[in-house]
Amino acid sequence: MDSTQHITDATILPPKVEKNVSLQQYNTFRFDYQAEFFALVEDLMTLKSLVSWAQQQNINITMLGGGSNLLVCADIPGLVIINRLTGCHAKEESGNRISLIVGAGENWHEIVEFTVQNDWFGIENLALIPGTAGAAPVQNIGAYGVEVKDALARVQVLDRNTLDVYWINAQDCGFAYRDSHFKGQWKDKYFITAIELSLKKRAEFMLSYGGLVNQIDGEPSLKKVFQAVCQVRSSKLPDPKVLANAGSFFKNPIVSMAQHIQLKKSFPSLVSFPHGDAFKLAAGWLIDQAGWKGKTQQGVGVYEKQALVLVNHQAVKAEPLLELEANIKANVLNLYGVELEREPVQMPKPNEEPQT
Numbered sequence: 001m002d003s004t005q006h007i008t009d010a011t012i013l014p015p016k017v018e019k020n021v022s023l024q025q026y027n028t029f030r031f032d033y034q035a036e037f038f039a040l041v042e043d044l045m046t047l048k049s050l051v052s053w054a055q056q057q058n059i060n061i062t063m064l065g066g067g068s069n070l071l072v073c074a075d076i077p078g079l080v081i082i083n084r085l086t087g088c089h090a091k092e093e094s095g096n097r098i099s100l101i102v103g104a105g106e107n108w109h110e111i112v113e114f115t116v117q118n119d120w121f122g123i124e125n126l127a128l129i130p131g132t133a134g135a136a137p138v139q140n141i142g143a144y145g146v147e148v149k150d151a152l153a154r155v156q157v158l159d160r161n162t163l164d165v166y167w168i169n170a171q172d173c174g175f176a177y178r179d180s181h182f183k184g185q186w187k188d189k190y191f192i193t194a195i196e197l198s199l200k201k202r203a204e205f206m207l208s209y210g211g212l213v214n215q216i217d218g219e220p221s222l223k224k225v226f227q228a229v230c231q232v233r234s235s236k237l238p239d240p241k242v243l244a245n246a247g248s249f250f251k252n253p254i255v256s257m258a259q260h261i262q263l264k265k266s267f268p269s270l271v272s273f274p275h276g277d278a279f280k281l282a283a284g285w286l287i288d289q290a291g292w293k294g295k296t297q298q299g300v301g302v303y304e305k306q307a308l309v310l311v312n313h314q315a316v317k318a319e320p321l322l323e324l325e326a327n328i329k330a331n332v333l334n335l336y337g338v339e340l341e342r343e344p345v346q347m348p349k350p351n352e353e354p355q356t
Helices: 044-057 108-117 207-213 222-236 257-266 282-290 319-336
Strands: 018-022 034-041 059-064 069-073 076-083 086-090 096-105 152-159 165-169 190-200 243-249 254-256 272-276 278-281 300-302 310-313 346-348
Touching: 018 096, 034 044, 044 059, 044 076, 044 152, 044 190, 076 190, 086 272, 096 108, 165 190, 207 222, 254 257, 257 272, 278 282, 282 319, 300 319, 310 319
Parallel strands: 034 076, 059 076, 069 346
Antiparallel strands: 018 034, 086 096, 096 190, 152 165, 152 190, 243 310, 254 278, 272 278, 300 310
């Protein structure tokens, strides 16, 4: 789609829309690329009107939340909408359940903290994951043995073709490891506007993953688990506000049982976890053992405390990071025969990049 097909200097822009706006403060890598058109959206009516306008102008639409699981690699053509839809409403259900409806633009960690303060169980292991509530289902965020799908009841969406708003049940969203239909077949169909979480009023902790139980003194409690997760993540992962990064940059690769056996023979200290009839490898361990932890080049690098995280020290554009990514992937493939896959979503999509 040619994003400039119907746009001229004489075109009257809607009140919320600006032209040629830097996205540096809207992506946590802080790469400085521009949005051709840009708008902050705080209510559904404005969102619908902007989507309608973009359709009339025949331009692309890109929705961003907190920009924390994002790799902006070029100027983004068309309209970039920053999702700031807020609101949080709880309703007590029968039995052990609490329903919590959350606007897609709410800060995810603040929602986790809110549930802990109210003694509602289910997402405490997902504390300190950066980003917005609306972005959580796209990537099916997860940590310490819990994924957001485990607590998700429904997802509210705006159909970008019809402008209808409706709910989709969680079981229909195609959730998988760091994946969903919103990231795949639905990425050009829906914008997420809210989520509904199904939380519990009584404790059912998940403490077996990543040695989390060892970080808790005495009998586990909701607040203790929350604090332990925050402490562990803070000790291993950089704050994007202090050091530019997008969190975990690579997915933990999944290998067959046969390949896992061969890898364990060659690398007895290999860190891995059963995953159905396969095994999930710790990508951070692979990268660390390959010697990348703490290395820097051209203003970017691998975080000194966690090799799974790539950081931006001073690069303005993404090219140095893309080169670092390619070097790491090639090295890991050569050493272990394992191909790493990027976790952050690339923007713009390759076929949307403007002609140079």
